[in-house]
Amino acid sequence: MFRSIGGLALGDFRDRVRRPVYAVTLLAAVILGYLAVPDPQARLVIMNIGGYRGVYDSAYVGTATALAAALWLTLGGFYVVRGAIERDERTGVGRLVAATPLRTPAYLAAKFLSNTMVLGSMVAVLAATAAVMQFARAEDRAIDPVALLTPFVVIALPMAVATAAAALLFETLPLLRGGLGNAGWFFVWLAVAVGSLSERAPFDVLGARHVVEALRAAMVEQGLWKRHSSFSLGLTEEPEPLKSFPWDGFPLTAAFLGGRALLVVAALAVVLLPALWFGRFDPARGTLRPTPQQAAEPGLPPAPAYRGLPATAPAYGNTFGRLLAGELTVIVREATRWWWLGAAILAVVGLAVPSGSVAAVALPLAWVWPVLLWSRLGTRHQSDGMEGLIGAYPAPHRRLLAEWTAGLAVTVLPGLAPLLRMAASGDAPGMAAWLGGALLIPSLALAAGILTRTPRLFQALYPALWYCAFNGLAPLDFMGAVRDGGVPAGPHPLAVAALAGLLLGLTLLTTTVRGAAWTTRRA
Structure with a gap:
């Protein structure tokens, strides 16, 4: 043994x-x-x-x-x-x-x-x-x-x-x-x-x-x-x-x-x-136990005869809107009722806390809640068995931008209440830091998912990065939570936005290379 x-x-x-x-x-x-x-x-x-x-x-x-x-x-x-x-x-x-x-x-x-x-x-x-x-x-x-x-x-x-x-x-x-x-x-x-x-x-x-x-x-x-x-x-x-x-x-x-x-x-x-x-x-134990219908089936069903593809009316125009709608639909379906309830509670917290605690408390809490939804960016199609079909899409950059935009929407939605509070108090530096963080989060999630093809990297990396910002470590504060004299003490929002752009560019490059390799194998 x-x-x-x-x-x-x-x-x-x-x-x-x-x-x-x-x-x-x-x-x-x-x-x-x-x-x-x-x-x-x-x-x-x-x-x-x-x-x-x-x-x-x-x-x-x-x-x-x-x-x-x-x-x-x-x-x-x-x-x-x-x-x-x-x-x-x-x-x-x-x-x-x-x-x-x-x-x-x-x-x-x-x-x-x-x-x-x-x-x-x-x-x-x-x-x-x-x-x-x-x-x-x-x-x-x-x-x-x-x-x-x-x-x-x-x-x-x-x-x-x-x-x-x-x-x-x-x-x-x-x-x-x-x-x-x-x-x-x-x-x-x-x-x-x-x-x-x-x-x-x-x-x-x-x-x-x-x-x-x-x-x-x-x-x-x-x-x-x-x-x-x-x-x-x-x-x-x-x-x-x-x-x-x-x-x-x-x-x-x-x-x-x-x-x-x-x-x-x-x-x-x-x-x-x-x-x-x-x-x-x-299969006799745990989740792989066969159902009574499967147990009664003597074998595989006969293969259906090919009768040709059904007639489909062509759809013209830009497909980005439909891609974005599809990505948002998938994300909305993955978010449970409990998730929406938690998001609503955090929105109330963002509107109710004192103005001095918006950036330090309300925003970090709002931007840790969707971590599981973000982590699925770049990995959803592989886990669903759709990677081969998606890899054949003729414009991969358009699909990736749609997925990134959907991730941006998931970032903006829970952070909207803190943003409104910052706007009401005239906190322009805080709003700039908010924008940089909103761009970075979906870019990091998409890059981690595309590069590793698993959600685990983002699920490990982002909570640690978030904790450093929430715990007052200014060099890693990507959302403006750490303040010095009322001004965000972390990296400049332009630097955060530039990092988001680099990550998104790396994601597009990786997808293009993989798409070319997939096309070569098919040929």
Whole structure:
């Protein structure tokens, strides 16, 4: 059995590493390792304790990078590894698995092991990046392998194991296997991140509190700790560069190691839990159970005879209006009654909040509600099995512009109430920032969907970008939520609009190239 689990996990891992998205994932890990050890004079930092940081030696660089990995890989890694079961079901591999004697717990264990291998490879890349960054920052170039790698083993790897298990659990639950689960995971991650940094939380999931206690003890011993000092983990902008102090690392106490081991054990239990309801693609179990009518049919119906195409009156003129109407109709059908009720409530909130809270509260709330509708841009036709038919359309740019315009309408509708409030108060800079954000959101969603052919990238990227803007990180504020003297402190609206144009141009170029390749294959 163990040999079957290992073989299935290794094969699944090899299939994933051959995909271009895996190379992008490793590149993202390198970028994260670079951000975790910023330039000593930088004001964008990931870890800050009372305006200080440790000297860039192996202990501090390893700990800072491992904590960044535990925080951000838990978010992004979830979207990277989920989809393994869905892919087996979509490609027909699941039916082959159902015909084998492999039991459900063994199948789940193999998928979990494959997820862990993918995330573990990202942790390994981060560890190598940490060593390079320590040498590059040149504050202490003496690399201690034990001090550098220990934080990755006891902090980052347990979180990778927990994330791999959570992704598998979400895939086996019908309610969470789609876009709702993708969007919901962001809030689960946010609760875990905030709870781990709170002293009132019952369990230190990230392991950050143990590190904070060690940092605080060193600062107290050196007379650097102040009563109102605080700790932050995540990309933040500080008013001035952090000061440094020597730090020897955190102690490996029995309580701390026991907590990390308990996290791994809990993850293993989560992996085996879906065996109670997951049918392993067996038609006799779960959602693939045949209906009585299908069971009574002895075989396939006879193929209908071809009688020619029906006579159809030609339609002349510009088709953009009909394409746009069709895209809007599809979006309206996908939005449930509950979605419309939520949009109406947010519109009331946008009209009722004080004028000073419109940009900081009402607009961000309005522009996070349609995230699942946006994420379907660029992916809807493939998931509906219409990619071949749509690929034969003679004017792909016209269809894409219609889809983008429909996404723009979904952006404008919930943001209309905050815009009216800004117009009533004469907030011209806020209105300009609103326009830039309204152009960027559908462009980002369409580009992410066209490039990856899956909604998961946007569902992972946009909530993180939105949270940074909502949390006051001005360099990433695309909607004007962060204010400095009443004026948006983020990028200029023209820069945001230019980025939207670049993304839309990239989308059109990608579609044109794919259309030419499709035409060549047909020829």
